Amino acid sequence: MTDFAGLKLRIGGTADLHALSDAEAARRRDDLASSARAADLDRLAAWLDVDGVGDRDRLVAALSLSPHLASIAERRPDWIDQLFDIEAGDRVRAIIEALGHHVPDGATEAAEMTRLREAKAEASLLIALRDLFGAAGPETTTADLSDLAEAAIRRALRFALADLHRRGQLDLPDPAHPETGCGLTILGMGKLGGRELNYSSDIDIILFFEPEAPAIRDPTESVEMFSRLGRRLVRMIGERTRDGYVFRTDLRLRPDPSAMPLAIPIPSALIYYEGAGRDWERAAMIKARPVAGDPAVGEAFLREIAPFVWRRYLDFVAIADIQAMKAKIDRHRGFEGVATAGHNVKLGQGGIREVEFFAQAQQLIAGGRLPALRTRRTDEALARLAAKGWVAPAISTELTGAYWFLRRVEHAIQMVADEQSHTLPTAPDDLLRIARLCNFGKLDAFEAALRDRLERVQARFAALFSEGRATRADEGVLDGLLEDGADAAALKRLSDLGYNRPADIGRIVHRWGSARYRAMRSEAAREQFVAVLPSLLRAFSGGSDPDTALAAFDRFLEGLPSGLQFFALIASNPKLLELLAEIITSSPRLADTIARRPHVFDALLDPAFFRELPTRELIRERLSAFLGDARFFEERLDRLRIFAAEQRFLVGVRLLSGVLEGEVAGTAFSDLAEAVLGEVLTAVADEFIRAHGRIAGGRIAVMGLGRLGSRELTANSDIDLMLLYDHDPAAEMSDGARPLPFSTYYARLTQRLISALTSPTAEGVLYEVDFRLRPSGNKGPLATPIEAFRKYQAEAWTWERMALTRSRPIAGDAELCAEIGEAVREAIVAHRGDPLLTDDVADMRARLDVQKPPRGALDLKRIPGGLTDLEFLAQWGILTGRVSLDLVGAPTASVLAAFRTAAPDDETGFDDLPGIMLEMTRIMQILRLGGDKALRMTDLPGPLADRIATALDLADRTGIEPEIARRAAEVREVFSRTIPYRGDLGA
Incomplete structure (x- = not known):
């Protein structure tokens, strides 16, 4: 005899289901049993007649709650019967x-x-x-x-x-x-x-x-x-x-x-x-x-x-558009506030759509820069936003839980009658039906749980569109300046904020309202600007000289080509205003970068910005992601220009903010250039090969020299390059549709590389490059065969061998790069016995003293005892064998540190040189943020001078020039003793 009470439906789960009523459950049980008997499903019919079976009670409870499910089950009871077996x-x-x-x-x-x-x-x-x-x-x-x-x-x-x-x-x-x-x-x-x-x-x-x-x-x-x-x-x-x-x-x-x-x-x-x-x-x-x-x-x-x-730039106008879409839905549907009875769980306030918009708005903003955010599922998007720091993990967890709860409610609404509805019923009995489909026995518990989720979602959604925004208490007062620069109430408020010349500030603000500047000409841009004006004026009032700061912002605004995206960005992220104020008042170079290319400011919004160090691996990872969906050659180059400008800006901001010191910034600038050059070389070579084919056995590599070679680039450094190549000895022509002789082939390829790096476009210039350090300088061919390079270096001048000490192969064929590195070392070793080596170095330094004297106390490269002395000492140490060849292409401070440990007893005074080099590197890197003319203390913006004082651990900026002079004197004394030169050499 079959134990029908022991039969179980193979559905699983342990959730409680409460029937709409005992009478409705009994009716549904009887109807299904009748259908089962009509279909000769005796097992199902008998099982339905047994009392006290958990699965049976849950099944009939479900059917009592959902007429739609009941109709399917009663039409096809075999689909239920099979669940005893499957x-x-x-x-x-x-x-x-x-x-x-x-x-x-x-x-x-x-x-x-x-x-x-x-x-x-x-x-x-x-x-x-x-x-x-x-x-x-x-x-x-x-x-x-x-x-x-x-x-x-x-x-x-x-x-x-x-x-x-x-x-x-x-x-x-x-x-x-x-x-x-x-x-x-x-x-x-x-x-x-x-x-x-x-x-x-x-x-x-x-x-x-x-x-x-x-x-x-x-x-x-x-x-x-x-x-x-x-x-x-x-x-x-x-x-x-x-x-x-x-x-x-x-x-x-x-x-x-x-x-x-x-x-x-x-x-x-x-x-x-x-x-x-x-x-x-x-x-x-x-x-x-x-x-x-x-x-x-x-x-x-x-x-x-x-x-x-996925826009290449962060798109904060999208936030306003998404907010407008949601507001339009609310107006059209008549949604107002959070409720339970009659509430639309999809489109109503606190509903599913707000969770989706919360995720999608931030995906649209940042997904172009962070491909990891490009996911379709809402829960995955929230998780990835949290993983990348765009959303706090607790908020992600809260919204994900609310989202799935609301989706269950939505399913319950639709299960009742298979209708595409998202609106909860208003009648208490009908609402109880939904509650029980969601496994709540009592209506009040369901309503409390639902209201809690709706309110949490509504709060998070509202915060997304107003997070960090300044209160508008000043709006009516300060906005008056846009119409009347002499508005008395507004001028008093400016004075209260800390401005010393409120009348002058009033005239500046009034000029902004007149739409004279390009950035202010569109109505949409003006609307965004008006929204952020009170926050902006408060942000600039917080410094030591707010009037000068706002005047600097006025110059910045005058140069801004368009304002909509930029104003939308700071309106959505007012905390950035403080950083913007610091940049504009401290670093003309960084401020000019923002004015010419406002989108570089986007990257400051990356939540990991101040936590991450721009390592070589991270730079390459980000660059690869940014280039991922570039479709053709010019787009790839434009993306490289965007990326390089943005990353140089980011390193500069970290340097300005004290997150990085100068030596780390130099490494980051150099790693960035190396990564970008590798991609440019690949893109140019691929495009060239499509037109002209390949040279049999052809290999190319690019060598970096100067500051790029020694990984000491600054924010505005040109890059010194040399392109070398090799090919099968028998090869004469390329094999493409438009073949070229090998010498012409590599010369034109190098020209294309230079053009890709230096041609100005709407996205700017990648790098200014210098190929004059190649063999024979400007008189020689642009591209050099590796064998010709070896032969030339065998007879090279001392200054050319000095340049080789700061060289590194940085891109191209890996085996050729290794051969170039070995050729450089061979050239250095071959000349170690040159009896005129020290005299040549001394002669060059003496001539520079005469021909290129310092232009100010902060001209660290030219001052006696400055960077040139330190670099010459390091290069001389490698050329004479006092420093290992392993340090070819190493930063100057590293070479000097090795020099210190290897120096014989009669070469004293080297102990302090590495530390002095680090100090001067830090000063130089910060100075470069001030522009090319920052050669005296009077040329420096006050905040930038304070940043240098901090880097040198000085009490205030007045100690900067004396400290530089003292340290330069120490270096010159060591230089003069180590590489003595005769005064008449500079005549």
Whole structure:
């Protein structure tokens, strides 16, 4: 005898389910048992008659709460009966997998539509029961629903494509796999794209196709053919028949749906997005995912559309646009405040859409710079924002929990009658039904939990759009200056804030309101500026000389080419105003960089900015990510220009702020240049090879010299380069469509490299470069064969060998780089016995004393005992063998430290040189932030002078020049004793 009481449904989960009422539960149990008996399912019928069985009580409770689920179960009780033998989750996966099987050759549209509807009904019943029983969380439920929808779309598409092939309208390359090579892709948008589909959701799709696809027989008919296919697909999936429907389908997210066809050629779509695409379409494209069709076409389209979605710059105007979208929804739907009864859990305040917008706004802002943020799922986006420091981990956890709670409520609403609704009922009994579908026994507990989530979400969403914004208490007062620069109340407020000449400041602010400056000419820019004006005036009032600070900002604003994005950035991040004030008042070079290229300020918003050291590995990782979706040569170069300018700016800001000292900044500037040069060389060489082919056995490498070679670049350093090459001895011409002799080939390749580095574009110049240190200088060829380099160095002048001590191969063929390094060492060793070596070094220094005297007390390179003396000492130490060849290309301080330990007893005084070099390096790096003319204390902005004093551990700025003079005298004394020179040599 069967123990029916021992039977268990293989659904799983331990969640409690409370029936709507005992009477309704009994009715649903009787109805299902009757259906089971009618279908000869005696086991199910008998089991339903047994009292006290937990799974039975939970099942009938679920059916009592959801008329929709009850109707499915009563129509097909076998789907319940099979759960005694099959695990519900396994059955769901089997249904989805079966939809992926080959469509039979003789299949009809009607038969396929029936099959799809049966699959949807069974799977949705099982997915719902797993959700209600607690066997699957909302993450799994949404993923299963999305996989089901995707499988249904694919099956319907395969049927439609095969039919077009049979009719001769398509020429599919692989009819057994119709999607492969068909040229059409279907993008899943919204929650389908993110694999977050609702229980009773429309599916948003867009059809794009590649008009040049070989499968298309008649390109002139392709739009109409694929549009007809789209209509057929919608009918097969969305039309309601006696078997129900599969998914309601919406194609209105396609570009310009009122004018565009259902299926859109990809070139037309790209033109639309790049020329007329709006921020809501960018946000929608975050979740776009190819769900059916030709995989290659889908992935290629996403690569092409990436620059539209993921801007190269941080885009704070997008925040305002997203906020406006949400406000429009609220106005249109009449949403106001947080409630339970009658509240829309998707679009209402504190609802699902606010969590999605919270994540998407920050993805749009930073995703162009941080590819790790480019994820479709909302929960993954929140987690990644937390991992990258854009969101506090506690906020991410809180919003993720609220999001999935609200998604469960949404599913419960939709499970009742399979309606695409997101609004809670108002009647208490109906609201209790939703509460119990969410596993709450009592309504008040559910309402408390729901209100808590809604309020938390609303608070976080509101904070995103107002975080850190200054209060507007001053708005009415200070904004008056825009209309009247002599407004008495506003001038008094300026005085209260700490401005010493409020009348002058009033005139400056009034000038801003007159829209004379380019940055202020658009209405949108002025609106953003007005929003940030009170915060701006307070930020500049906090320094020691607020009037001078604001005057400096006025000069900065006058040079700003456009203001919308910049004002939007500081309006959304007022904390940056303090840093902006420091930069503008301290560093003319950094301020000029912002004025010319405001987007470099973006990177300061990276939460890790002040925590991270710009190591070589980090720079290369960031550069690789930034170049990831560059589509062609010029775009790659532009991205390199953007990246280099931004990173130089960031190192400068860290240096100014005291996060980095000068020696670390020099290494960072050099590592950046090395990484960028490597990418430029690769890009230029690849482009050149496409035009002219390759030289047999050809290899190229770039050597860095001077400050780049010794990893001591400053914020404004030119870079000294030399390009060397090698090839098979028998090679004479390149093998491309436009062949060139090898000497011409490498000379032109070098010219292209120089052009890529130095040509000014809208994104600026990468680097100023100098090739004069190559063999024979300006008289020699631009590119040098490695053998010619070796021969030349055998007879090179002393100054040329000195230059080699600060050289490093930095890009190109690895083996050739190693050979160059060895050739440099051989050249140095070959001349160690030169009896005139010391005299030559002394002669050069003496001539520089006469020909290039110091232009001020802060001209650290030229002053006697300054950087030139220290560098010459280090170079002489390597050339004479007093310092190991391993230190060729090392920073000067490192060479001097080795010199100190290797110096014989009669070469005393070296102990202090490494420390002095570090001090002078720190001063030089900070001075370069002040511009090229910062040669005297009177040339320096006060805050920059204070930063130098801090770097030297001095009490105040008055001690800077005496400290430099004292240390220079020590160096000159050591230099004169170590490398003595005769006075007449400089005559």
